[in-house]
Amino acid sequence: MPSYQAPVDDVLFLLNDVFGYEKYGNLPGFEEAPADVLEAIVREAAKICEEKLQPLNMSGDREGCVRQPDGSVKAPKGFKQAYDAYREGGWIGLSADVEYGGQGLPYTLGAVMNEFSSAANMAFSMYPGLTMGALAALLKHGSPEQKQLYAPKMISGEWTGTMNLTEPHCGTDLGLLKSKAAPQPDGSYKITGQKIFISAGEHNMAENIVHLVLARIEGAPAGTRGISLFIVPKFLPDAQGNPGARNGVECGAIEHKMGIHGNATCVMNYDDATGFLLGEANKGLAAMFVMMNEARLAVGIQGLAQSEVAYQNAAAYAKDRLQGRSLSGPKAPEKPADPLIVHPDIRRMLLEIRSFNEAARALVLWTALKSDVAHRSGDEKAIQAADDHLGLMTPVIKGVLTDKGFDNAVKAQQIFGGHGYVGEWGMEQFVRDARIAMIYEGANGIQALDLVGRKLPKDGGRAVMAFFNEVGAFIKTHEGDEDLKPMLAPLKQALGQLQQATMWFMQNAMAKPDHAGAGSYDYMHLFGLVGLGYMWAEIAKAALARKAADATQASRMDAKLATAKFFMARVMPESAAHLARITSGADTLMALPADAF
Secondary structure, eight states, X not given: OOOOOOOHHHHHHIIIIISOGGGGTTSTTGGGSOHHHHHHHHHHHHHHIIIIIGGGHHHHHHHOOEEOTTSOEEOOTTHHHHHHHHHHTTOTTTTSOGGGTOOOOOHHHHHHHHHHHHHHXXXXXXXXXXXXXXXXXXXXXXXXXXXXXXXXXXXXXXXXXXXXXXXXXXXXXXXXXXXXXXXXXXXXXXXXXXXXXXXXXXXXXXXXXXXXXXXXXXXXXXXXXXXXEEEEESEEEOTTSSEEEEOSEEEEEEOOOSSOTTSOEEEEEEEEEEEEEOSXXXXXXXXXXXXXXXXXXXXXXXXXXXXXXXXXXHHHHHHHOBOSOOTTSOSOTTSSSOBGGGSHHHHHHHHHHHHHHHHHHHHHHHHHHHHHHHHHOOOHHHHHHHHHHHHHHHHHHHHHHHHHHHHHHHHHHHHTGGGGTSGGGXXXXXXXXXXXXXXXXXXXXXXXXXXXXXXXXXXXXXXXHHHHHHHHHHXXXXXXXXXXXXXXXXXXXXXXXXXXXXXXXXXHTTTOTHHHHHHHHHHHHHHHHHHHHHHHHHHHHHHHHHHHHOGGGHHHHHHHHHHHHHIIIIITTHHHHHHHHHHTOSHXXXXXXXXXX
16 A cells, blocks of 8 residues: 655755745745744645545545436545545635635645645545636636636635646647537527546536636637637526536546546536636637646646655665665675665666656746746746746646656656556556646647747747856856765756757757757757756755754755765766757658658
């Protein structure tokens, strides 16, 4: 039976020591969560995830969701009770707007809770997670009346939310969608069409579900220019704002899928369902992207979360399981064999996962703090810089963290040998659950194209140059620090390779766009590698300072420094391979005729 312990101390170290949490105290919401309150909230978040959510992860996976004959869906046993506890604890509205009943605390705390809940029970965490994504679009584009009607109920968790984009014939290319919206005399619309892969599309845990649906108003332009976004509630609110008449939307089926069985991934049928325009007509894609960006960051965190929980269980198994003898002589001579942890290849896999997890968590929290600046600061220059960072890092966090999260779940499974392949240890579930994160909210190849095709050239390359300058300035500032040299030299080399790759695109991709397409995936991972390396350099700096200030933390900080050195020596050299593949261009990829595949 797998276990999970939320990495509370690591989160607090990153926020306080690495990123200087106290520096953000002038932002709205942060004054309500000084360091002591921050710690209390993080520890309570860990407690509910460990005690209420994690015990339902395996049972929820095995039971799954069940569609009833009337089209309703029953979540796995215990999910409703856990959801009620989660809702009553105020966790859904943790960082939501106070005006609508939220607590108004930093988004960064929401990101922490997202990791903990996704690691404890990824399928469960998607129910409140989708609600927050839908809420973001509603608060950005909704009318005052729409916000007052829907936001308080969604923030309280009484109602949940979804996003309905995909149709059987279109996923990424939403310009092909066929769902229709017919205008009505009262200003509403009748929505007709079918959506697939709708996470949390139908369930029995909340009294209403607010669907945000992309559809084309009759007579609207073809392609993406003619798409609008609509609010389509499961039950139409009555005059008092309570669930009233049943709307014309129903779950036609639950998708049979590889993982996240505890989440109801539905085929949703809209048959003259009453919908209400959200935002401007024919501007639905822009409105939906508010939700997509929130969701992409959340999905990146899911990749980290599955990597973390898989690592914890693999590390515990490696220290307990006896297999073979150490190459350098027995380490447990009193036992019939040594524990797995003595073998170098076992340590390789564990350290590859651990060194990713700690740096990826730092990358997430760094970006979450930038989001708080972007949405809460009154300084226009700071807002612009934070927005630049978010735009640049969103595809990197989504793409790299989910790719590596899946790879790491597989590595952790490998440490168990055959026991990792059978169900009782829970490792195969982590692999299955992690796999979807690479696909939904924009497959990772699309994230790479977004990074190279949109984010790099945006505003004349302002965001990427700011990133280069920040990492370069850190290296220059600390180049005389002997203790940091093991981190700085590999980071400097990888940063130079990332800059070379960027320049190569500028010189070659304009004339031949396939060069950008061929190199985009490697570029995304090269960018992620430099980002993770920069995080390790910052962590090492903070660890050295903490160790010098508090001798009781020496062993813990030494572990971080050892992990940082491993990452720089064994993982960072992958940057050279990424650069080589990028600069090889598109010719070998495009040479084979399509009919030869």
